[in-house]
Structure formats: structure tokens, C-alpha cells
Amino acid sequence: MINIIIQNIKNFYDTTVFFVILAIGIFLLIWDYPIFKNMKHKNDTRITLVMGILYVILPFVLYAVSRI
Numbered sequence: 001m002i003n004i005i006i007q008n009i010k011n012f013y014d015t016t017v018f019f020v021i022l023a024i025g026i027f028l029l030i031w032d033y034p035i036f037k038n039m040k041h042k043n044d045t046r047i048t049l050v051m052g053i054l055y056v057i058l059p060f061v062l063y064a065v066s067r068i
Contacts, residue, residue, distance in 0.1 A: 018059045025055030 029052035036045040 018063065021055055021059045021062075025052050025058070028052035028055060 028048055032048045033045065033052060036048050
């Protein structure tokens with residue numbers, strides 16, 4: 001079962017997906033986070049920060065899993 005999941009990630013994963021996920025994370029951190037921070041929405045600020053960090057880390061995690 002684990003081999004099927006890893007093979008599915010390898011088939012899905014290419015450079016386009018890598019850069020799109022990375023771009024979403026960078027966009028969230030550079031554009032959305034300061035907007036919510038200036039508007040004093042603490043809950044939205046935390047969620048945007050966490051989502052941005054996760055989207056920046058996610059491509060590298062998928063890359064590492066695809067190399068297993």
C-alpha cells in the first residue's frame with residue numbers, strides 16, 4: 001500500500017507542481033501576511049503565517065518522499 005502511495009506521488013510530482021506550491025507559499029508570506037497583520041486580525045494573521053510556511057515546506061517534503 002505504501003508503495004502505491006509513493007508511486008502516485010512520483011507520477012504527480014514534477015517541476016511545475018513544485019514551483020506552483022512554492023509560489024503560493026511565498027505569495028501568502030509576502031503579500032497576505034502583512035495585510036492581515038496591519039489590519040490587526042490576529043486569527044487570520046496566524047492562519048496565513050502557518051499556511052505560508054506549510055506551502056513553502058510542502059514541495060521539499062514531497063520531493064523527499066518521492067526519492068524514497
